Amino acid sequence: MPKSRKxxxxxxALSAVVLGLDQLSKAWVVTHFNWGDSQTVTWFFNLVxxxxxxxxxxxxxxxxxxxxxxxxxxxxxxxxxxxxxxxSHGQQKLFAFALSMLMGGAVGNVIDRLxxxxxxxxxxxxFDWLEPIFLGGHFPAFNLxxxxxxxxxxxxxxxxxxxxxxxx
Numbered sequence: 342m343p344k345s346r347k348x349x350x351x352x353x354a355l356s357a358v359v360l361g362l363d364q365l366s367k368a369w370v371v372t373h374f375n376w377g378d379s380q381t382v383t384w385f386f387n388l389v390x391x392x393x394x395x396x397x398x399x400x401x402x403x404x405x406x407x408x409x410x411x412x413x414x415x416x417x418x419x420x421x422x423x424x425x426x427x428x429s430h431g432q433q434k435l436f437a438f439a440l441s442m443l444m445g446g447a448v449g450n451v452i453d454r455l456x457x458x459x460x461x462x463x464x465x466x467x468f469d470w471l472e473p474i475f476l477g478g479h480f481p482a483f484n485l486x487x488x489x490x491x492x493x494x495x496x497x498x499x500x501x502x503x504x505x506x507x508x509x
Contacts, residue, residue, distance in 0.1 A: 348431040352441045359445025363485040364452060370463040379465065386466055391482045392459040416451035420444050435500040442493030449486035460484065 374380070374390035381387050423444040431437050453460040462482035471478040
């Protein structure tokens with residue numbers, strides 16, 4: 342197998358691991374929690390089961406149902422674009438890592454929308470200093486796919502910052 346194909350396969354495998362861990366964790370939550378249940382883990386962290394019919398921070402969650410298909414199409418389109426980018430730029434490690442995280446997370450949430458009609462969130466962090474911003478100091482619940490998307494976005498920003506800095 343040529344090196345570029347091996348590299349591409351490695352990034353796809355990483356994305357698949359993210360997707361698998363995301364789906365396994367959500368399946369565990371669905372098995373062990375009813376909607377709205379909460380289990381205290383530490384003074385600042387709970388496991389919960391909430392459903393998000395919108396996007397980040399429940400954006401468009403009350404839009405009447407069309408958002409399910411919009412965010413599904415957006416996630417699938419983004420994943421296809423990232424596949425193309427990975428194939429073209431797989432040798433750029435930080436960039437490809439970022440794309441793998443983004444793609445695994447995006448597809449994980451797309452699967453939720455297709456199967457359940459909503460995304461299953463279960464990680465609930467809360468701190469008193471968040472009280473002025475979020476009700477009860479609880480940051481909106483999220484999942485492993487959201488974490489991978491956030492990590493991927495941060496790595497994309499870092500990659501671009503390093504690229505611009507290197508170009509000076």
